[in-house]
Amino acid sequence: MRHYEIILMIHPDQSEQVPAMLERYKGMVTTGGGKVHRVEDWGRRQMTYLINKLAKAHYLCLNIEADRAVMEELEHAFKFSDAVLRHLTVVKKKAETGPSAMMKAVEREEARKVQQTAEAQA
Numbered sequence: 001m002r003h004y005e006i007i008l009m010i011h012p013d014q015s016e017q018v019p020a021m022l023e024r025y026k027g028m029v030t031t032g033g034g035k036v037h038r039v040e041d042w043g044r045r046q047m048t049y050l051i052n053k054l055a056k057a058h059y060l061c062l063n064i065e066a067d068r069a070v071m072e073e074l075e076h077a078f079k080f081s082d083a084v085l086r087h088l089t090v091v092k093k094k095a096e097t098g099p100s101a102m103m104k105a106v107e108r109e110e111a112r113k114v115q116q117t118a119e120a121q122a
Helices: 012-031 068-079 101-121
Strands: 002-010 035-051 054-066 084-092
Touching (some): 012 035
Antiparallel strands (some): 002 054, 035 054
Protein backbone atom coordinates (compact mmCIF):
# COMPACT_ATOMS: atom_id res chain seq x y z
CA MET A 1 0.00 0.00 0.00
CA ARG A 2 1.11 3.53 -0.72
CA HIS A 3 0.76 6.76 1.22
CA TYR A 4 -1.24 9.62 -0.28
CA GLU A 5 -2.08 13.21 0.59
CA ILE A 6 -5.41 14.40 -0.79
CA ILE A 7 -6.47 18.06 -0.87
CA LEU A 8 -10.16 18.72 -1.54
CA MET A 9 -11.83 22.01 -2.40
CA ILE A 10 -15.51 21.79 -1.46
CA HIS A 11 -18.24 24.15 -2.69
CA PRO A 12 -18.78 26.77 0.06
CA ASP A 13 -22.55 26.16 0.10
CA GLN A 14 -21.84 22.52 1.01
CA SER A 15 -19.81 23.33 4.16
CA GLU A 16 -22.52 21.82 6.40
CA GLN A 17 -22.10 18.45 4.67
CA VAL A 18 -18.31 18.33 5.08
CA PRO A 19 -18.37 16.06 8.19
CA ALA A 20 -20.67 13.57 6.43
CA MET A 21 -18.48 13.63 3.31
CA LEU A 22 -15.37 13.04 5.44
CA GLU A 23 -16.97 10.04 7.14
CA ARG A 24 -18.00 8.59 3.78
CA TYR A 25 -14.49 8.98 2.33
CA LYS A 26 -12.82 7.65 5.49
CA GLY A 27 -15.21 4.68 5.38
CA MET A 28 -14.24 3.95 1.79
CA VAL A 29 -10.56 3.88 2.80
CA THR A 30 -11.01 1.67 5.87
CA THR A 31 -13.35 -0.81 4.17
CA GLY A 32 -10.75 -1.18 1.42
CA GLY A 33 -8.15 -2.16 4.01
CA GLY A 34 -6.42 1.22 4.19
CA LYS A 35 -5.68 3.60 7.04
CA VAL A 36 -6.42 7.27 7.61
CA HIS A 37 -3.37 8.93 9.18
CA ARG A 38 -4.43 12.59 9.30
CA VAL A 39 -7.55 14.64 8.61
CA GLU A 40 -7.39 18.43 8.61
CA ASP A 41 -10.27 20.81 8.04
CA TRP A 42 -8.76 24.11 6.93
CA GLY A 43 -12.16 25.78 6.71
CA ARG A 44 -13.39 28.31 4.19
CA ARG A 45 -10.59 30.16 2.49
CA GLN A 46 -10.21 32.68 -0.31
CA MET A 47 -9.16 31.10 -3.60
CA THR A 48 -6.47 32.61 -5.80
CA TYR A 49 -8.75 32.61 -8.83
CA LEU A 50 -12.46 32.07 -9.47
CA ILE A 51 -13.75 28.55 -10.05
CA ASN A 52 -17.33 28.33 -11.31
CA LYS A 53 -17.75 32.03 -10.35
CA LEU A 54 -16.85 31.24 -6.72
CA ALA A 55 -14.23 33.19 -4.77
CA LYS A 56 -14.11 30.92 -1.69
CA ALA A 57 -13.99 27.19 -1.03
CA HIS A 58 -13.92 24.86 1.98
CA TYR A 59 -10.54 23.08 2.11
CA LEU A 60 -9.82 19.58 3.46
CA CYS A 61 -6.56 17.64 3.72
CA LEU A 62 -6.43 13.84 4.13
CA ASN A 63 -3.33 11.70 4.59
CA ILE A 64 -4.14 8.06 3.93
CA GLU A 65 -2.55 4.72 3.22
CA ALA A 66 -4.41 2.71 0.60
CA ASP A 67 -4.02 0.48 -2.43
CA ARG A 68 -4.73 1.49 -6.01
CA ALA A 69 -8.30 0.10 -6.10
CA VAL A 70 -9.34 2.27 -3.16
CA MET A 71 -7.72 5.32 -4.76
CA GLU A 72 -9.60 4.72 -8.01
CA GLU A 73 -12.86 4.45 -6.06
CA LEU A 74 -12.11 7.70 -4.18
CA GLU A 75 -11.12 9.58 -7.32
CA HIS A 76 -14.32 8.38 -9.00
CA ALA A 77 -16.34 9.65 -6.01
CA PHE A 78 -14.57 13.03 -6.16
CA LYS A 79 -15.11 13.37 -9.90
CA PHE A 80 -18.86 12.77 -9.75
CA SER A 81 -19.57 14.79 -6.59
CA ASP A 82 -21.06 18.20 -7.34
CA ALA A 83 -19.73 19.47 -4.01
CA VAL A 84 -16.05 18.79 -4.86
CA LEU A 85 -14.76 21.70 -6.96
CA ARG A 86 -11.18 20.38 -7.28
CA HIS A 87 -9.08 17.59 -5.81
CA LEU A 88 -5.37 16.89 -5.79
CA THR A 89 -3.78 13.55 -4.89
CA VAL A 90 -0.06 13.38 -4.17
CA VAL A 91 1.92 10.19 -3.52
CA LYS A 92 4.04 10.45 -0.34
CA LYS A 93 7.06 8.41 0.74
CA LYS A 94 5.83 7.92 4.32
CA ALA A 95 2.80 8.54 6.50
CA GLU A 96 2.53 12.11 7.75
CA THR A 97 0.71 12.45 11.05
CA GLY A 98 1.86 15.85 12.36
CA PRO A 99 0.08 19.10 11.57
CA SER A 100 0.75 20.53 8.12
CA ALA A 101 2.15 24.01 7.54
CA MET A 102 -1.31 25.14 6.44
CA MET A 103 -2.92 23.82 9.64
CA LYS A 104 -0.32 25.66 11.74
CA ALA A 105 -1.22 28.87 9.87
CA VAL A 106 -4.94 28.25 10.47
CA GLU A 107 -4.29 27.73 14.19
CA ARG A 108 -2.24 30.97 14.36
CA GLU A 109 -5.08 32.85 12.63
CA GLU A 110 -7.63 31.50 15.09
CA ALA A 111 -5.42 32.36 18.08
CA ARG A 112 -4.95 35.90 16.76
CA LYS A 113 -8.73 36.34 16.34
CA VAL A 114 -9.35 35.12 19.89
CA GLN A 115 -6.71 37.53 21.21
CA GLN A 116 -8.20 40.46 19.28
CA THR A 117 -11.68 39.63 20.58
CA ALA A 118 -10.38 39.48 24.17
CA GLU A 119 -8.60 42.83 23.76
CA ALA A 120 -11.73 44.43 22.27
CA GLN A 121 -13.84 43.26 25.21
CA ALA A 122 -11.35 44.50 27.80
